[in-house]
Amino acid sequence: MTSATRRSLSTAVVLAVGGSLALAGTASASATGHKGNSASTVTSASLATGLYQSSYSERNHVLWTTTAVGRPPVTNSSLLKVDPRTLAVKKTIVPPVTDAATGAVEAVYGVAVDDEHNTVWTTNTRSNTVAVYSQKTGEHLATLPNVAHGRDIVVDEKHNTVWASSFAGASLVAFDSKTLKEKGRVTIEGSSPTGLTLNEKTGTVYTADLNNDRVIEVGPHKAPRFIPTGDGAISVALSANGKTAYTANQTAGTLSVIDLKKGVVTSTVATGAGSLAVATDKKSGRVLVVNRTAANVSVVDPKKGTVVETLATGANPNHVTVDDGVAYVVDKSGSGTDGKDLIHRIVLGR
Numbered sequence: 318m319t320s321a322t323r324r325s326l327s328t329a330v331v332l333a334v335g336g337s338l339a340l341a342g343t344a345s346a347s348a349t350g351h352k353g354n355s356a357s358t359v360t361s362a363s364l365a366t367g368l369y370q371s372s373y374s375e376r377n378h379v380l381w382t383t384t385a386v387g388r389p390p391v392t393n394s395s396l397l398k399v400d401p402r403t404l405a406v407k408k409t410i411v412p413p414v415t416d417a418a419t420g421a422v423e424a425v426y427g428v429a430v431d432d433e434h435n436t437v438w439t440t441n442t443r444s445n446t447v448a449v450y451s452q453k454t455g456e457h458l459a460t461l462p463n464v465a466h467g468r469d470i471v472v473d474e475k476h477n478t479v480w481a482s483s484f485a486g487a488s489l490v491a492f493d494s495k496t497l498k499e500k501g502r503v504t505i506e507g508s509s510p511t512g513l514t515l516n517e518k519t520g521t522v523y524t525a526d527l528n529n530d531r532v533i534e535v536g537p538h539k540a541p542r543f544i545p546t547g548d549g550a551i552s553v554a555l556s557a558n559g560k561t562a563y564t565a566n567q568t569a570g571t572l573s574v575i576d577l578k579k580g581v582v583t584s585t586v587a588t589g590a591g592s593l594a595v596a597t598d599k600k601s602g603r604v605l606v607v608n609r610t611a612a613n614v615s616v617v618d619p620k621k622g623t624v625v626e627t628l629a630t631g632a633n634p635n636h637v638t639v640d641d642g643v644a645y646v647v648d649k650s651g652s653g654t655d656g657k658d659l660i661h662r663i664v665l666g667r
Contacts, residue, residue, distance in 0.1 A: 355666040357616065359628055362404040363653025364660040365397060369426045370469075371647055371660075373401065373640040376432035377452055380638075380645055382660070383425040389443050390421030396428070396439060396450060401645070404660055410455040415444060423448060423460060427467065427481070431494050433474040440467035440481055447481050447490075449497055459497040464490050469513040469524075476520045482510035489513075489524060489535055503535050512552030512594070516559040525550040525564055532562055532575065544580045547573040551592075556619070557599040563619065565595040565606050572606050574619050584622040588615035596639045598665055605644050605663075607634045614646055616665065626666065631659040639665075 367386035374381065380401045386393040398408035412423040425448065427440035435452045445465050449458040466485035472494065473480065479492040488504040509528040515521065521536040526543075530550055534542040549568025555561065562575040565588075572586045572595065591610030598605065603625070604617040612634060616626040631650030638645050644663040653659045 357626055357628060357666040358664045360404070360662045361631070361659050362662075363655070363657040364399070364404065364406065364647070365395065366651070366657050367393065368635060368647040368649060368658040368660065370428045370636040371399075371638050371645050372428045372430045372437070373638055373645065374430040374432055374437075374452060375640065376430075376435065379407065379452075381428050381430060381437050381452075382647060383428045383439060384658075385424040385426055385443075390416060390419035391424040391443055392420045392422060394422050394424035396425050396437065396455075398455070399660070401640075401643070401662070404662060408455055410450060410457075412439075412441070412448065413457055413460070427470045429470045429472045429479070431472040431474060431479065433472075433477075434494055436494070438470050438472065438479050438481075440464065440470050442467055445485075447479075447492070461492060461497065461499060463499070468511050471513045471515050471522065473515050473517050473520060473522075475517045478520070480513060480515065480522050482513050482524050484509055484511060484527075489522060489533075503541060505533060505541055508533060512550075512565075514553050514555050514562075516555060518559060521559075523553050523555070523562060525553045527551050527567075530566075532564060534577070542580070544575060544577070546575060546582055547571050547585060552594045554595045554597045554604065556597060557602065561619065563595050563597065563604050565592040567592055567609075570608065570611075572604065572615070572617055572619075574622065584619075586615075586617050586619075586622050586624060588617065588624060589613055589627075593634070594636045596637045596644065598639045598642060598644070600642045601665060601667065603665065605637050605639060607637045607646060609633055609635065612648075612650075614644070614661075614663070628661075628663060630661050634661075 367384040369383045371382040380399040396410040425439040426442040491501040510524040512525040532544045547566030550564040552565040564573045574584045588606040589608030589611030593609040594607040606615045614628045631648040633649040646661040
């Protein structure tokens with residue numbers, strides 16, 4: 318990757334955490350389903366302007382999404398509590414005001430739920446902080462500083478730890494999910510952490526290092542391990558057994574399949590231009606890749622190394638989360654009602 322490309326990616330997509338559509342209340346089957354299997358169905362709805370990420374709460378059976386519009390001072394941002402079946406907004410939470418003179422708020426971007434403590438965590442990229450909210454009441458519980466250009470956030474419920482990627486700080490920052498205080502950080506000079514995932518069984522966290530085309534593995538009481546991957550790796554996910562990692566490679570438009578024991582890429586799958594986000598369906602083993610420039614989602618069979626479905630979204634899809642065979646993709650298309658962005662509910666085929 319050239320330095321010019323790296324600068325462009327850093328500016329354009331680090332905050333992006335990012336055919337025909339079925340309108341809310343209707344569904345359409347993909348025309349590209351794999352032979353012998355049922356096709357996935359997609360339901361889409363206008364949700365809000367400035368969608369960034371989403372996270373599913375099994376405890377509360379809700380989907381949390383973040384929105385933020387424009388550059389600082391950002392005055393339009395919200396944390397949305399969404400019905401995962403109807404895609405209707407159940408509650409809108411406005412972040413605290415940080416500047417009364419301009420009306421700027423603590424805008425939210427990345428998001429992850431902690432069902433153990435019934436909270437939801439956000440990265441506040443423009444404010445260089447993370448925040449914690451109550452899932453039950455929506456109350457803002459804490460703002461934690463010193464996360465320079467925070468991008469992704471993941472929750473390790475088993476070890477009472479929350480990790481945030483600090484792109485500008487070249488760090489992974491760990492917080493105690495009970496005390497809501499920082500409890501450590503791992504800084505790797507020259508790194509550019511973006512996407513995050515973790516192995517909750519071992520407490521190992523993985524981040525995509527965007528500008529260095531690699532995955533960084535940080536395990537308890539171990540030195541960081543570096544695994545080369547595809548060009549412009551920006552997002553990372555794990556297989557259900559934690560033995561395989563997958564990266565969405567934005568520059569290459571591919572998915573890399575990584576054997577974590579050997580530390581090598583075992584296969585590369587072309588998915589589409591601007592591969593931005595990746596998630597694993599633990600139920601089927603399929604891997605979903607959001608292709609921002611191509612405006613679609615690739616459903617990949619990682620064992621065969623093939624794309625088995627390609628599902629259209631609105632323009633600029635930004636993030637995907639999967640729970641028990643159902644995926645949720647948010648886009649930044651502005652093609653919904655009153656210029657809102659869209660959310661897509663995908664019931665995965667078998």
